[in-house]
Amino acid sequence: MTVEAGAGRLRTEADEPGWEVDPDDEWGVAVIATVGRQLKLRREAVGIRAAEFGTAVGYGEDMVYKIEGGKRIPRQEYLVKADEVLGAGGLIAATWEDVKKVRYPKKVRDLAQMEAKAVELQLYDPLNVHGLLQTPEYARGLLLMRRPAYTEEEVERFIAARVARKAVFERDPAPEISFVLEEWTLRRPLGDRAVLRRQLTPA
Structure with a gap:
């Protein structure tokens, strides 16, 4: 088999914060270990040698070994x-359906599962705009x-998980959802006023 070299700089861990495997997430560890072993x-x-394969997919050799060793969560484009x-x-690409769930912290996955089954959600947040309504910037x-403080990796994982939970709005039939927010949450800027403005402006 001939492997064509990828163009540009190869990706490293520094380019992809938040894609480590949580060692306390037994299901997640098992999924990523299995996918890595198959790869x-x-x-x-x-x-194909690891270095050659890494060049072909656009990743450094060290990243290839970590993904194959179950230490890093592969991105969809990698798969x-x-x-x-x-x-x-298509067999490797199809593993993304399970891999993408490992990207999110276990407690967030559990919450998303409950939201996915709910027929009605009544949500109240006295301090901030509720997570299901938050923009990534907010x-x-x-x-x-x-x-x-969270590490940069943890911040990226929580943001990705929070965005993924918005899938509840796309359910068919959709659940009945109501939000109650204190007025203060709509006035307090986080980051800067531009972030709050985008949060309060319908897409």
Whole structure:
């Protein structure tokens, strides 16, 4: 098999904060370990070295080893490109359906599961715009205020999870949802006034 070299700088861990595997998430660890093992077996089966494979998919060799070793959560584009390079016929790309769930903290996944089954949601937040309504910018401003502070990786994971929970609005049939917010939450800027303005302006 011929592997074409990818163009541009290869991605490293510094380029992708928030894609580490939570060691306390047993289900997540098992999923990523299984996907990583399959990637390694397929790569070795076609005789491609890790460095060569990394160049083909646009990632550094160290990242390839960490993903194959179950230490890093692969992005969707990584899986799609790996599928093409290894000629997996869509089998590797299809693992994203499980992998994407590991991206979010376990407690957020559990909350999303309850929201997905609910027929009615009545939500109240006295301090901030509710998470289901937050823009990524607003969520970031809120998360950066936490003490002790979250790491950059944790902030990115929580933002991604919060955005993913908005899938509840796309359900069919949709649940009945009502929000009660204190007036103060609509006046207090997080980050700057532009962030609050975008939060309060319908898309």
